[in-house]
Amino acid sequence: MDKLPEIILHISTYFVSAGIILATLRLIKGPTMADRAVALDTFTVISISLIVLIACIAGRVIFLDVGMVYAILSFIGVVAVARYIEGGL
Amino acid sequence: MNKIVKIVFSTIVLTLFYFIWTRTTSVNNILVIAGLGLFVSIIYRNYLRSPILSPKKIAYAIFYVFYLFIEIIKANIDVALRVIKPVIPINPGIVKVKTKLKSPMGRLLLTSSITLTPGTLTVDIDGDTLYIHWIDVKDKEESGATEKIVSNFEKYLEVIFG
Amino acid sequence: MIKKMFSFILIIFLFLILFELLNNLTENKKLSGVAKEYAERGAAELGTANLVTSIVVTYRGLDTLGEVSVLFIAATGVAVLLRRRKDEEILIQKVKRQSSEILQTGTDLLVPIIIMFGVYIFINGHLSPGGGFQGGAVIASAVLLSFLSDINYKINHTVFGLIESLSGVFYVLIGVLGIFLAGGFLDNRILPLGEYGTILSAGAIPLIYTLIGLKVGTELASIIDNMKRDSE
Amino acid sequence: MNIIHVIGFALMLIGIWGMLTQKNMIKIILGLAIAETGVQLVMVAFGFIKGRTAPILDAAVPVKDAVDMIVDPVPQALVLTAIVIGVAVNALMLTFVIKLYQKKRSLSITEYKDLKW
């Protein structure tokens, strides 16, 4: 019974991983580059959750710093792709 | 004078941010943090205007956050129900709405809220006119769409950003 | 066709080599000798909580100096190669599309927070993951976000060049001071070690990482600026 | 950790295969970037020890037990340097590509035969 929260966290990790796989499928399929950029956007947001879940399972608070850097850089990356598409780079 | 208020406000925000992130308790560290915050806010000058705080505005801001959170949850249940059906029931289109807000920060929050809530996504902004992608178009005309999408948020944001 | 066959054979050879390597790999159970030494002595001797930092800055400090030089040479190379001479033909400049108002407001709001986070990363390099290189990259991305949101945004080349060269000079100077005042080149014990676990501890490491962060940040920003500059 | 080595080696092979067969110069550089990632992944995996934690000493890892609790920090420090140098090298190569393009107006590597005898 003590292990219940841990088991639930593991199940959530699998859900999150499945989400990443679906985003990857969109990345492969996406007919235009904008669709692939949407897949990248979705994928990065999901990855932040995965990073925080890994931090929780490993029990190290310092991993959250990595999540913050990831959030900043992924945001700028998606904006850059968008600006490239509309020709404002 | 306005410049000094800006710098002080941004220093306080940045110091608070850093303080919550590091959770430090030693006085030495906090002094170092405040110095760094002051430095960053001096070198970065075009920071936004600090809102003038009053109890009414703070109360409205708290209400706004709660309202937004409930709307976000409703939006998600809506999208989730659409996604799991075998044939996705959608009726999409891009509609045009008008906003009354003037301050840039208020507009940023308005468009972000619209993007986060039921079936709407801001595509473009041109002066007072917003173009919104609506997953289930209920009203093609400008006035009706404004009534359904914008006015709920505007009510709060008009008070907060005056 | 012959070329493709040749590459295929090369890949097969590489595959066989790697396969053999993989077969003979044994899992390690404990730290190697030098790592053990660092792990035992790092915290007490240098006052750093992050052992990677103590290796990068002090124990293998010369490597880092070399790396900073490589980065500097690359940035200079990009600047020299992309410099435009008068007699070269000038391409017709395309009309760029201005970004939306939302992105501009968002940039004004977010850039100070991002810069502050970059500063946090390199000044806390001895306590938490991160350091000069990551912090510099985050600061360079803040500059980049300004580039993306405003097509007329220009960086001040004089200030950037000054920051870059001054931080480089001071970095080497601190390294040389280490020879005279402490055990060797880039020794961090030229300043008092301070209380373990606070920002102002671990001797000169926060100072060194700040200098590296400023240098890397300005260099990456100038690489991006040079890549961005169109025919003007 | 055999899986991670397999992944890293696979990335290396894909990157090198791409570098050898692609015609577009930007794709060749992308192939190099992929191969680089693979090599760095393998290097970090060599320092990994099962069941241990990151080499940063805080509340979770007391200083005196550090030797028995942390993974090897030396490969991590090396890879840190390698990544930064990698991006500098990529930038320099792309600059060459831009210059070559301005001369000949083509990104295809087969157009550049000046050194062929």
Place this chain on the structure above:
Amino acid sequence: MSWNSLLGSIITLLGSIFLFLGALGVYRMPDLYNRMQAGTKSTTLGTMLTLLGIGICHYEWLGQVLILIIFIALTNPISSHALARAAHFKGIPLTAKSVTDKLKEEESKAEVL
């Protein structure tokens, strides 16, 4: 087993389910804008709930987690707005089911003038 870790893990599970559904929406929706709808809304709420759950599990992390949540809630709408604007400018079409496109009408009007 303490109450806060159980509550936190359940909220995390809810969030991860939303994330999964958002990704499913990105995969299944017919055109770019609808994909973006699913992608932005569900993943934002999913990430917020996941992070909040972990903040409840380890309540000493709550401050950092809240900062991450605020950052994501600010940046995610901006990036998807930029992407939608770019895609519409590039002329990526809406799905055939769409009923109206005022922005396109406006643009074509401007071109005629």
Place this chain on the structure above:
Amino acid sequence: MELQQGIFVLMGLAMIVAAILAMYVKDLVSSIIAVGVVSLFASILYLLLQAPDVAMTEAAIGAGLSTLIFLYALHKTKDAEEEND
């Protein structure tokens, strides 16, 4: 420990697929996005390998800045080509 193995396998498969996609997709922007995705996956793998410093560097430099440098280079080589033909 099984959890870690599971994520390793999933991430590894996704990474290899993204790498192959990067090499064989026609459109260069998609190719650059795919390389960025490979770097982001690598960053998560570094975190699982208990190397937060390297994960941070990879996320900041490998996935962020290098993608942008590629995009700028592509922009500079593309716009002249359109004028040409």
